[in-house]
Amino acid sequence: AQSVTQPDIHITVSEGASLELRCNYSYGATPYLFWYVQSPGQGLQLLLKYFSGDTLVQGIKGFEAEFKRSQSSFNLRKPSVHWSDAAEYFCAVGARTSYDKVIFGPGTSLSVIP
Amino acid sequence: DGGITQSPKYLFRKEGQNVTLSCEQNLNHDAMYWYRQDPGQGLRLIYYSQIVNDFQKGDIAEGYSVSREKKESFPLTVTSAQKNPTAFYLCASSSRQGANYGYTFGSGTRLTVV
Numbered sequence: 001a002q003s004v005t006q007p008d009i010h011i012t013v014s015e016g017a018s019l020e021l022r023c024n025y026s027y028g029a030t031p032y033l034f035w036y037v038q039s040p041g042q043g044l045q046l047l048l049k050y051f052s053g054d055t056l057v058q059g060i061k062g063f064e065a066e067f068k069r070s071q072s073s074f075n076l077r078k079p080s081v082h083w084s085d086a087a088e089y090f091c092a093v094g095a096r097t098s099y100d101k102v103i104f105g106p107g108t109s110l111s112v113i114p
Numbered sequence: 115d116g117g118i119t120q121s122p123k124y125l126f127r128k129e130g131q132n133v134t135l136s137c138e139q140n141l142n143h144d145a146m147y148w149y150r151q152d153p154g155q156g157l158r159l160i161y162y163s164q165i166v167n168d169f170q171k172g173d174i175a176e177g178y179s180v181s182r183e184k185k186e187s188f189p190l191t192v193t194s195a196q197k198n199p200t201a202f203y204l205c206a207s208s209s210r211q212g213a214n215y216g217y218t219f220g221s222g223t224r225l226t227v228v
């Protein structure tokens with residue numbers, strides 16, 4: 001079974017600074033990988049996803065993520081954070097089997113200082 | 115616009131009472147899912163359905179029940195057997211019978227036991 005960890009529970013950055021949110025997964029093969037964002041009291045919105053091919057994935061809102069097989073990681077990055085990026089971010093992993101189920105990490109809460 | 119509608123947004127339940135959370139989608143998605151979200155624990159899968167009239171238990175199905183009589187609808191009943199039902203409940207759907215296409219989420223229902 002797959003699993004996913006997000007080592008940072010909470011991160012605070014200044015507006016305009018760069019951002020990297022960490023995600024590590026455990027799975028016996030190459031999984032499907034996702035990043036979602038959740039604003040307070042709302043559902044989750046898909047930021048980007050990795051299936052195969054280019055390991056650097058571009059998403060919405062200026063986010064990107066890089067799949068590193070050797071490190072079992074899928075870190076999310078943004079070169080310049082905006083105050084509106086303050087939210088909860090979830091990394092998720094899906095299994096490439098007939099029993100498809102997505103496992104979500106515990107989330108990282110991002111605060112942005114003006 | 116297509117999407118997922120969850121209702122109500124807030125729900126209060128008395129001890130020993132069953133309540134039903136509504137989830138409707140107009141995306142023509144085959145698969146639908148119910149997740150429970152608690153602070154610091156990410157999302158945990160309650161039930162999922164890949165086709166009409168069929169559904170499967172997730173990781174925390176005890177105390178919950180679902181039905182899938184129509185493709186568009188996947189209501190969740192929180193029964194009196196669920197001892198700690200206070201949480202944020204999220205419904206999601208995907209376009210194929212699998213997780214690799216990414217999920218579309220509703221805006222959630224916050225259930226509180228009073």
